Amino acid sequence: MKGFTRMIRVNENFLKLQAGYLFPEIGRRVAAYAAEHPRADIIRLGIGDVTEPLPPAIIDAMHRAVDEMAAAETFRGYGPEQGYEFLRRAVAEKEFGPRGVNLDADEVFISDGSKCDTGNFQEVFGLDNVVAVTDPVYPVYVDTNVMAGRTGGSENGRYGGIVYMQCTAENDFIPALPKQPVDMIYLCYPNNPTGAVATRDQLAWWVEYARSNRAIILFDAAYEAFISDPAIPHSIYEIDGAREVAVEFRSYSKTAGFTGLRCALTVVPKDLKAYKRNGEAVAVHSLWSRRHSTKFNGASYISQAAAAAMYTPEGRAQVKAVIELYMDNAAAIRRALGDLGYEVYGGVNAPYVWVKTPDGIGSWEFFDKLLHEANVVGTPGAGFGASGEGYLRLSAFNKPQRVREAMERLAKL
Numbered sequence: 001m002k003g004f005t006r007m008i009r010v011n012e013n014f015l016k017l018q019a020g021y022l023f024p025e026i027g028r029r030v031a032a033y034a035a036e037h038p039r040a041d042i043i044r045l046g047i048g049d050v051t052e053p054l055p056p057a058i059i060d061a062m063h064r065a066v067d068e069m070a071a072a073e074t075f076r077g078y079g080p081e082q083g084y085e086f087l088r089r090a091v092a093e094k095e096f097g098p099r100g101v102n103l104d105a106d107e108v109f110i111s112d113g114s115k116c117d118t119g120n121f122q123e124v125f126g127l128d129n130v131v132a133v134t135d136p137v138y139p140v141y142v143d144t145n146v147m148a149g150r151t152g153g154s155e156n157g158r159y160g161g162i163v164y165m166q167c168t169a170e171n172d173f174i175p176a177l178p179k180q181p182v183d184m185i186y187l188c189y190p191n192n193p194t195g196a197v198a199t200r201d202q203l204a205w206w207v208e209y210a211r212s213n214r215a216i217i218l219f220d221a222a223y224e225a226f227i228s229d230p231a232i233p234h235s236i237y238e239i240d241g242a243r244e245v246a247v248e249f250r251s252y253s254k255t256a257g258f259t260g261l262r263c264a265l266t267v268v269p270k271d272l273k274a275y276k277r278n279g280e281a282v283a284v285h286s287l288w289s290r291r292h293s294t295k296f297n298g299a300s301y302i303s304q305a306a307a308a309a310m311y312t313p314e315g316r317a318q319v320k321a322v323i324e325l326y327m328d329n330a331a332a333i334r335r336a337l338g339d340l341g342y343e344v345y346g347g348v349n350a351p352y353v354w355v356k357t358p359d360g361i362g363s364w365e366f367f368d369k370l371l372h373e374a375n376v377v378g379t380p381g382a383g384f385g386a387s388g389e390g391y392l393r394l395s396a397f398n399k400p401q402r403v404r405e406a407m408e409r410l411a412k413l
């Protein structure tokens, strides 16, 4: 290094990250297998990616939006960074309103995905906050906090400084309140990956915890549309007091088939506060709005017009039918695996089935066995955290015929 007094340095927090991101790693293993076995007919129940085409009401709205872009009188350039008023209002009135949740349209921020929003939101909080996550967990919450520098290095699959809250079959995959103080609490219900749901009482404990500890809950509700049990809350704002302590993330990806189109929303109530070192309260809404307008130029007009079509009577009915198709798949997976003697969780109010691996074999070993012997792709539970070891996640997002075939292959193992 002699001779260099200055040099460009990396953000060494990135070097703390363990291996690659989970889904590309699975993709790599599947691609390697497919290259060696070009005739293998692989059924993918790994990453939760939708297979059904977009419903007609959404396609029609997109066609109209494209036509608008083609005419000088209706062409649109940059839109508002936080999203078009027509969509923010539809979300507040038609998505949250019917559940008794009153939101102002400007508390809804439209983006191009919940992965980005759940990953980016931590930026508005100080680096000395303590992060709490469930274990297993959607890896984005953890990895983005590692990148930001809010953690130490990793040991045995866990990063120093993060509070991991174990979710196991014994606690119905709902974590106990942490014993040590925490500031940023990531919760995802219906849960990815376990498929568990949180009851009203369970969410109320968390809201109460956050209120009494001046903490914030980052509530990922990306799978709320898959809830069938009427007693289960769809939004954390159905709990009294949650407006003061919670951000909520929702996505059109799984709900309406937008994984390739991209559109999502984040709710930041104006009552939500974080604090300066001197104890002075700051509205998180203004921080996120500032961050959004500085780093984001808005989701495309076409995808926002498409999302708004979900709130029409036809759009709603068509989207519901697709969700039912996926949930029938989930039921078929549960039934087939149950009959084969597997221990299965989830898949009732969520599109993921969480399967205990047989004979105590490891998650990645079971993943490899299914890939090699049945040509079926799942997601190893260990990829979601230490407590996911010994489990495999199967996604219900596929064609019913393919799901049936996958189950027939598993029966022959």
Ligand code: MLT
Pocket: 046, 047, 048, 049, 115, 192
């Ligand atoms: C998953 O399979 O967990 C999801 O598709 C990942 C995501 O939504 O980013």
